[in-house]
Amino acid sequence: MPIEIVAVSARDRSRDRGIDLSRFDWVDDTAGLASRDDVDVVVELIGGSDGPALTLARNTLAAGKAFVTANKAMIAHHGLELARQAEDKSVALKYEAAVAGGIPVIKGLREGAAANEIGQVYGILNGTCNYILTTMEERGSDFADVLAEAQALGYAEADPSFDIDGVDAAHKLAILSSLAFGTRLDFDGIAVSGIRHVIAADIAEAQALGFRIRLIGLAESDAGGLFQRVHPCLVPTSHPLAHVAGSLNAVVAEGNFVGRLFFQGRGAGDGPTASAVVADLIDIARGEYGPAFAMPVDALAEPPVASSAVRRGRAYLRFTVVDKPGVLAEIAAAMRDSGVSIESLIQRGTAPDGSAIIAIVTHAGPERAVTDALERLRGSASLTGEPMLMHILDL
Template sequence: MTDPLRVALAGLGTVGGGVIRLLDANRDLIARRAGRAIEIVAVSARDRSKDRGVDLSRFDWVDDTTALARSDADVVVELIGGSDGPALTLARATLGAGKAFVTANKAMLAHHGLELGEAAEAAGVALKFEAAVAGGIPVIKGLREGAAANEIARVYGILNGTCNFILSKMEAEGRDFAEVLAEAQALGYAEADPSFDIDGVDAAHKLSILASIAFGTRPAFGDVAASGIRHLLGADIAEAAALGYRVRLLGLAEAGPNGLFQRVHPHLVPLDHPLAHVTGSLNAVVAEGNFVGRLLFQGAGAGDGPTASAVVADLIDIARGEFGPPFAMPVASLAAAPKADSGERRGRAYLRFTVADKVGVLAEIAAAMRDAGVSIESLIQRGASGEGSVLVAIVTHEGPERSVAQALEKLRGSQSLIGQPMWMHILG
């Protein structure tokens, strides 16, 4: 009889508890699919006394998380989080000890994925991270295995459930960002400090991982241009709807002759595009292959069940002895792609200004656009957004992004503008 796959689990939060419950609930099915049982033999977390709703007495408790790498486990699962600190120490110790490593830690992979991939290859063990991107959606496996024969033109999608929940609420109820964010925090969809989510950092971590797998490039989180939804107004959502769009925070990566382009930014998404209909805390990823065409991966991007599902799927692969290079090809084959110049990209844009309600403001904005070579498709002025101010929304014709950036720079410091303009790309 084949010996069980012995698992050491670091981190007993929402996802860690979900992994234990999933292994308990589907034990027989998992064993049949894996070809052998999968058993947790040791656990570690910060607080031994905390009630986590699962029976931990059957597992060895290890106070020093790093010691899990020296236990009798075959594989270590890391669900601690954080790009450095204990998570990275455990990853290095595990791979250095010649044990397989499974993680849901997108920040650590975005910053240290290349190093960890090299360590896994040198040790001849698995480094797997399906749960690091889009929760329970098998997008890593889909790109690394299912679409392996394709040249991917671009990969993009909704990578942060918190932001999508907020945008969906604003869209459905006509409320402003700050009010909906407070509700998301009360419901547990957003952290007390939501900066990583609402400023696009979390999505940027995930995008850098997807881009590496899709294009065979080294993970380059530092090259991802990230901005979030912090400055979005309810009026922007309403204006987008009037124009036939919905606002979504998208991560987009595209490889071209001038390098690798990676950006997280709010977009206006046409109503006939599948991403316009992804609501709530769901995630969705689109990959475009030269033979397979457009692939859409959609589902729950977070939560104990979906994320635990992805973690255990990785364990099943390891139990079967099925694993290859972490980033779809050996680290030595990953290209060091230069960062593409976003100014050369062409597209249409939505620009929103809050301006003083006085004569000459529209002419000043139009002149800045003209001087920068931006062609205006439509210019709309709405009623007062506050005492003495109005909203001006512009949709541009297709043109280089550099021109839009130059126009906004010309308007920087203008006494007519109140607050920061909002620039959103229109998904082509």
Template sequence: MTKPLRIALAGLGTVGGGVVRLLDANGELIARRAGRAIEVVAVSARDRGKDRGFDLSRFAWIDDPAELVRHPDIDVVVELVGGSDGPALALARATLGAGKSLVTANKAMIAHHGLELARAAEAAQVALKFEAAVAGGVPVIKGLREGAAANVIGSVYGILNGTCNFILSKMEAEGRDFADILSEAQALGYAEADPSFDIDGVDAAHKLSILASIAFGAQPAFGDVAATGIRHVMAADIAEAAALGYRVRLLGVADAGPHGLFQRVHPHLVPLSHPLAHVVGSTNAVVAEGNFVGRLLFQGAGAGDGPTASAVVADLIDIARGEFGPPYAMPADALADQPAADTGERRGRHYLRFEVVDKVGVLAEIAAAMRDAGVSIESLMQRGATAGGAVLVAIVTHEVPERSVTHALEKLRGSPSLAGAPMWMHIVAG
């Protein structure tokens, strides 16, 4: 009989516990699909005494996760510690350096150090797998790396953070403001006590940089992702978008061309005709546009113990079958070192919202700034005063270069007529 694939598990939190439970529940089926059993041999976590709902005594307990690679019976290390550096990165480097395969759900580590780790895995001729790092149980990395491998991908974009999508769709359904919904999301466990990583777009930016690298054959470039979150989206923006036939979604968008790699996480107005407009709650969804396959939509649960554990174990099944392959769909040294694209000439329609002082001449000042910057206004809406006494002015532009919008906003910067920073959202073409 073929020897089992023996794994060490670093981290027994939500996902780590989910991996153990999944292997316990579906072990026989997994063994038949993998061609051999997959067995947890050793584990490491911070609290040995914590009740995790399953028997820990059957596994070797190792206090220091970096020592897992020294266990003589280990074929693969599964890293579920988290964090871009520190213990997680030390374990990853030690695992690949010891000639053992690595499976991780750590989006931050892959976004920051993926190229280094890919080179180490290829040099050692072992696997580096990270399906669970993007969109939980949704097989988008496998879909891009394998299913769409014959295609030139024109763009990849989508809803990459479930916390933000939960907040935005709840604001949309109930007409409540961001702060109220955030508090509710924290109470329900959808948002962390410190939600900055999610609501400021950092989590989505990590995931986008991974997808962009695989989709376009480019070296990972997390530092080039321009990220803006949803912290300043107002209920009035949601209502205005609905009146115009749109829904507000935080999207990660990437494409590559002769002028460089474009990567941005930003709130967008998505037309009701687009499938992403109908993705609600904590669901993730990714769209890839291939030159032969056309539009591909990957959608499903983007977090949680079951979906994420499912992606981890799917990677383990690949390794058990001997399916390694380069982590980024091509050898690390073949990945292009693409410069960041200049966004100034990107053309599109835009939504701009201003909080302004209620006085004569404010609309004329805004209109003049737009005119002088070459921004053509498609529609302008003025709403009643907010609780703070400011008046809301919303503008939808015709298709213009982004540089022109930036120039118009610079002209208005510091104006005593503005009661707050403007909100700028890009409009997705129908």
């Protein structure tokens, strides 16, 4: 079946898009695309979890037409509803461009790894954060300076909160989790924290210890339920994710038969997005539909949210403290009383404001012990700021 564009719609008709659109019908009301008799597929690149994008998706599927989107927020929040609509009308709902741009990770998990039981899926899911962290790493720059540069270059939005606070990565992780484990989308079950509070000293300490800091989205499914977290992590330099630099994305899936699958590429931008959208259109033209989440919505499992308290692992803790006698002893006592075993402890020189930085790496142990130690130190007069906790990716 040939693919032919018949109509387009956008907010600004006058904008120069570098292509002649005059041969196509221009539709001012985007929702009107769904009702046209000459339209078989609608492609949505509006963005946003609700509003015009969601209205267009609902109208398109209700009209019995296929729908292609790059909108991870809408899929993360409303994907099950839309998938059910698509099933009821026997039409396609495709969203390859919603996760990791042009990297064919959706197709890879849904089709290529279908014979595997996936134990874990994790990776670098936000190019803006990865650009900021790797630039801080290369230059020793502070977070605020690199963020401003990223905004000037167009890597970060004027309001970068969705990126730097981990929300964008969480949207993508929710989708990956559903595909990897055959579970219902559960965005609200993701523990999310971003890179806003990572400082140059953290980057330097990580490098000295043989790690690089990356914002990692990680999901695991086991007898305890579904665990999902987006969090800055210390990644060993021996791990492939430590070498993913700039605005690139990368996704790792661990299968029981294939072992480690590693997907890397450009995660955003017009070229990668267009590549993924056209790949979805080609599938539809070939008649390759299938359920949006690899199985019918009613067959998707709904596991409980797994607690992080029982997870075991190593952690990096950074404290900014008043440089005075007894501070180290106070922190060490909190670790001891909570059952945290310390692998290494480093204190750097005093800053002009009289503060010092203490960095601790723990031995492997239950995460609740580290959380308890930080709670014991809450409100301490010895601390001049909030402690920074980053888990160590020992995978």
